[in-house]
Amino acid sequence: MAQPAAATKDFEPLQAAPDVGFWQELSQRKLDLWRLDSSNVPVTAFYEASQASRVPAKCFLQKDAFQDTRVPVGAVKVVGELKNFNTEEEFRAFLGNADARQSCLAEAVAQISSAIASGKALQEPWQLRRLLLCSFADLKKYHYSYLLTLPALKTPKPWQRVREPIEDLGPEVLALVAKGLREKDFDGLCLLTRAADVGWSLRPMADLLNVKVESEDDLILVFVDPSSEEAPAWSLQNALVLLAKHRPGRRRVLAFRDPQLAGASGYTSSGPQLRSLLFRYALDAEMESSGDCRAGWSKIATVDLTRFLDSKMVAANAV
Amino acid sequence: STVNAFTSASGESKFLESGTLTPEEFVEAGDQLTFKFPTWRWEAGDANLRASYLPQEQQYLITRNVPCRDRVRALDSALDQIKTEDDWLLPPEVSTSGASKDCLQDVDDLASPKEGKAEVGPVLNFNADDDFLGDGAKASNLPDFSDLDKQLQEEDGYPAASAPAAPASVIVAEAPDANILKTRTYDLSITYDKYYRTPRLWLFGYNENGDPLTPEEVYEDVLSDYKSRTVTVDPHPLTGTPTVSIHPCQHAQVMKKVIDDWIEQGLTPRHDLALFVFLKFISSVVPTINYDFTMEIEF
Numbered sequence: 001m002a003q004p005a006a007a008t009k010d011f012e013p014l015q016a017a018p019d020v021g022f023w024q025e026l027s028q029r030k031l032d033l034w035r036l037d038s039s040n041v042p043v044t045a046f047y048e049a050s051q052a053s054r055v056p057a058k059c060f061l062q063k064d065a066f067q068d069t070r071v072p073v074g075a076v077k078v079v080g081e082l083k084n085f086n087t088e089e090e091f092r093a094f095l096g097n098a099d100a101r102q103s104c105l106a107e108a109v110a111q112i113s114s115a116i117a118s119g120k121a122l123q124e125p126w127q128l129r130r131l132l133l134c135s136f137a138d139l140k141k142y143h144y145s146y147l148l149t150l151p152a153l154k155t156p157k158p159w160q161r162v163r164e165p166i167e168d169l170g171p172e173v174l175a176l177v178a179k180g181l182r183e184k185d186f187d188g189l190c191l192l193t194r195a196a197d198v199g200w201s202l203r204p205m206a207d208l209l210n211v212k213v214e215s216e217d218d219l220i221l222v223f224v225d226p227s228s229e230e231a232p233a234w235s236l237q238n239a240l241v242l243l244a245k246h247r248p249g250r251r252r253v254l255a256f257r258d259p260q261l262a263g264a265s266g267y268t269s270s271g272p273q274l275r276s277l278l279f280r281y282a283l284d285a286e287m288e289s290s291g292d293c294r295a296g297w298s299k300i301a302t303v304d305l306t307r308f309l310d311s312k313m314v315a316a317n318a319v
Numbered sequence: 320s321t322v323n324a325f326t327s328a329s330g331e332s333k334f335l336e337s338g339t340l341t342p343e344e345f346v347e348a349g350d351q352l353t354f355k356f357p358t359w360r361w362e363a364g365d366a367n368l369r370a371s372y373l374p375q376e377q378q379y380l381i382t383r384n385v386p387c388r389d390r391v392r393a394l395d396s397a398l399d400q401i402k403t404e405d406d407w408l409l410p411p412e413v414s415t416s417g418a419s420k421d422c423l424q425d426v427d428d429l430a431s432p433k434e435g436k437a438e439v440g441p442v443l444n445f446n447a448d449d450d451f452l453g454d455g456a457k458a459s460n461l462p463d464f465s466d467l468d469k470q471l472q473e474e475d476g477y478p479a480a481s482a483p484a485a486p487a488s489v490i491v492a493e494a495p496d497a498n499i500l501k502t503r504t505y506d507l508s509i510t511y512d513k514y515y516r517t518p519r520l521w522l523f524g525y526n527e528n529g530d531p532l533t534p535e536e537v538y539e540d541v542l543s544d545y546k547s548r549t550v551t552v553d554p555h556p557l558t559g560t561p562t563v564s565i566h567p568c569q570h571a572q573v574m575k576k577v578i579d580d581w582i583e584q585g586l587t588p589r590h591d592l593a594l595f596v597f598l599k600f601i602s603s604v605v606p607t608i609n610y611d612f613t614m615e616i617e618f
Contacts, residue, residue, distance in 0.1 A: 015529055017384075019506075020560040021365070051358045052386045052609065055504055056529065060383065063365060063558070072360055088462060095467055098474055143461055147471075182357060262357045295475040300464040303530050307561070314554075314561050 010159055011234045012227035014047065015056040016133060016148040016298055020308045021063030023144050026084065027137060027309070029066065038090075040081040045131055046071035047078060047226040047233075049181075050257040053275060057226040057233050059131065059148065074181070074259070076188030076224050078150070078235075080108075080131025091136035091145065101295065105132060105151050109293045112153060116242045116289075122205045125189040128238035142309050145302040152237035152296060153289035159240055161232075161279040164252065169220075171261070173200050174276055177222060177254070178261035186222075189239055192254060194218040208247055216249045225255035225276075232279065234296055244283035253279045334590045338574030339516035342372040344590040348518075349380050349509070352594040358382050358610075359509075364557025373511060379557045380594075381508040387524070387608045388502045390539045394606055501527035503540070505608050509594065510556050517570035518597050521555055521562045522605065537563045540605050549604075565604055573600050 034041070043065040047058065059078060071077045083104070085091040094100050108130040114120070115127035135146040166174075177192060180202035191203045193211055195218075202222065203211060213219045221243055227233040232255040243251065257275040307313050333339045340348065352359050363369065364378040505524045512519040524532035524540070534552050541550055549569065555562040577596050578588045598610070 017525075017529060019523075019558075020531065021558050024560075048383065051382075052384065054502060055384050055386045058384050058504075058529075072362055074357065074360060092464075092467060095471060101475070138462075141460070145462060145464065178357075259357050263355045297471045297475060299472075300468050301529060302461045302464070304461060305531070307533070308531070 009229070009231040010161070011152075011237060011296075012057050012229045012231045013234050013296060013298060014059040014148070014150060014226065016061070016146055016301070017056075017058035018061040018065075018133070018144075018146065019063075020305060022061045022065055023137070023303075023305055024309060025063045025066055026082070026135070026144075027139055030084065030137060030139065034084070036086055038084065038086055040083050041066065043080055043082045043131070043133065044069045044071065045078040045080060045133075046075035047224075047235075048075050049224045049259040050226055050228040050275065051259055053228050055228050057228065059150075059226075061133065076129075076226075077126050078129045078131045079126055080133065080150075083132060083134045085134070085136045088136055088138070088145075091134070095134065095147075095297075095300070101297075105149065105293060105295060108132065109151050109153070109291065112151065112238055113289060113291055116153075116238070116245055119209070119246060121238075121242050122208055122246065125187040125205055125239070128242060129188070129235050141304070142306040143302055143304055145300055147298045147300045149295045149297045150235055151293040152234060153241050154292040154294050155237075155241065155287045155289055157287070159237065159281060159287075161253075161281055164278045164280055166274050166276055166278050168278060169254070171274060174256075174258050174274055175261040176200055177202060177256060178258055181222075181224065181256070181259070182262040188224045188235075190222045192220040192222050205242075208243070216251065219247075220252045220254050222254045222256055225257050227255070228257065228275070230277075232277070237294070240281060240283060241287065241289055244285060244287040248283050248285040248287075250280060251283050253281055255279065332590065333516070334574075334593075335578060335588060338571040338576075338578055340511070340518070340590060340593055341516070342370075342511060344593070345511045345518065346374065346377055347591040348593040349377060351591045352380060352598075355595075356382075362557070365559060368557050368559060370511070370513070370556075372513075379508050379510045381506060382610055383506045385505045385507055385608055385610045386502045387505055387540055389607045391542055391605075391607055392539070394542075503527060503532070504529075505540075505610075507608070507610055508555070508557075509597070512567045515567040515571065517567045517574070518594060519564055519567045519570070520597075520601050521564045522608070523555075523560070523562050534563050540607055541565075542604055542606060565601065570597065570600075 029041075043061060045059050045061045045065060047060065050057070060075075066082075069077075069079070083094075085094065094104075112121075112128060112130060115124070121127045129150060131148060131150050133146060133148045135144060137144050173192075180186075181190070184202075186202065186204055189205055191205060191207060191211065192200055193203055193207075193213055194200045196214065211219065221239065223232060223236050223239060225232050225236070232253070236253070236255070240253075255277040257277070332341055332344060334344060349361060353361060359380050359382045361377045362379060362381050363376050369375060369378050503524055503526055505522055508521045508523075509518050510521065522537055522540075524537050526532055526536070538550060549566045550563060551566050552561055552563055554560065555564075574593060574596060581588045602608075602610075
């Protein structure tokens with residue numbers, strides 16, 4: 001197989017980051033509420049703009065994931081479902097069966113496609129981000145195995161990105177974006193537009209169809225990006241499909257990673273190190289999805305939480 | 320403002336005389352922190368654990384996914400040789416026999432009955448004779464999904480991608496996490512300690528794979544001078560999860576020293592800057608955890 005010059009990922013995977021409280025709550029519900037009922041359960045997760053380099057793009061799930069649909073201020077909401085299996089055999093059987101996996105995601109994929117086609121996703125960007133967390137809990141041993149997927153719509157060709165210098169926007173504009181994202185909830189996705197008299201400003205996705213700009217370079221998609229690697233996070237893909245559908249063109253995308261710029265000055269005179277990245281994507285009208293998806297399943301992780309959840313251990317280890 | 324420094328909503332500020340904070344002063348300091356460093360945010364915590372003396376939505380502060388790339392042992396020898404002028408960064412010498420034991424005994428309701436056991440050198444005594452599984456034993460008891468993983472990645476995992484100009488037929492199949500330098504990460508939180516009336520730092524760490532760190536592993540990121548005296552494991556007041564924290568018994572003293580320095584310099588001490596001072600102090604305790612705090616404290 002020929003080796004291309006520099007193979008890099010097209011999108012950075014999200015890492016499932018359920019905390020101890022999440023598993024504690026799951027265990028409780030399994031015992032008291034669900035018992036053997038293995039229907040999917042709604043959960044709410046969130047991610048944040050990357051605030052350091054070279055850390056995983058975490059998708060957080062906490063104790064309140066099961067009942068609260070709010071996420072912390074400034075965080076990006078990811079709505080989804082938990083599929084918890086009763087036995088390890090069922091967990092393995094499901095994951096090992098391509099048809100079962102595909103059909104399980106079919107509904108989420110259909111909802112995403114429909115939200116894009118109808119334009120609903122412009123009003124509600126969270127419709128683009130749907131999570132499925134699959135898990136198996138051995139409650140006696142406090143072993144929890146899990147993996148996640150955020151289905152991305154498949155496009156006829158792969159997305160090609162071209163990186164452009166972030167200095168084309170510069171720190172003042174980035175600070176404006178950071179502050180704007182902090183002041184108003186844009187649901188993780190918005191537009192950065194430039195007008196002759198007012199300069200750059202942030203607008204909700206809902207303005208996509210009617211905002212007028214002098215040049216298409218004055219319309220940039222702002223994506224709150226949890227990735228700290230070269231590639232933007234996996235969840236950008238459905239946003240690109242949305243844009244290609246409703247306002248195609250060779251467009252710039254800002255993978256936003258500088259939330260700290262919303263704070264007051266805290267930087268040395270050499271200026272802030274900008275970590276946000278600017279890309280140009282060919283958002284062609286033809287990049288319409290067939291309705292198939294790229295699941296992008298994460299690796300299966302297993303944690304042993306005896307030390308945290310076994311009350312005898314907890315008492316013994318408290319010093 | 321000058322007025323704020325001397326009076327607070329509760330009317331009983333002891334900030335100047337002892338370096339402590341009222342709940343209201345803590346909230347004001349937290350507001351300053353989140354304003355200047357938006358990567359820190361307020362959270363409400365578990366509904367059953369909230370304190371009535373703090374606003375519902377402002378129970379504690381947290382910043383997540385902070386990288387920690389090195390262990391302290393790499394710095395230890397270098398630090399031994401540095402005599403710092405800013406010695407307010409280090410808490411006053413505490414004798415290891417009397418005072419430190421008191422420090423650890425005060426707050427813990429869950430104090431283990433085995434606490435009177437012999438110390439094991441300078442490292443915090445961690446009960447070695449219970450069923451706690453060491454890393455090796457733990458790994459062998461967990462289910463093995465590697466075959467399934469492989470299948471999933473091949474069939475519909477995260478593909479690595481093609482290089483921008485490559486023709487569609489040339490896709491380099493690369494392991495999804497090749498070329499990523501993995502690192503430990505921490506979720507850091509600051510709570511208000513009602514007993515000591517100071518902030519308290521909690522450290523929940525994750526290894527390179529995202530699994531929770533053991534307390535011993537967390538101690539690898541704590542400067543050795545502090546380990547034996549000020550690091551404990553307790554239920555986090557707002558999550559209930561057993562979590563490592565820097566014990567608050569010295570914090571007021573450290574703050575008082577800074578207040579005295581400010582007064583000496585002709586500045587009016589401000590309680591709303593307390594968390595910047597706190598984080599600067601904490602960074603000397605856990606020097607390899609790189610959270611967002613670098614700034615000159617401006618009046």
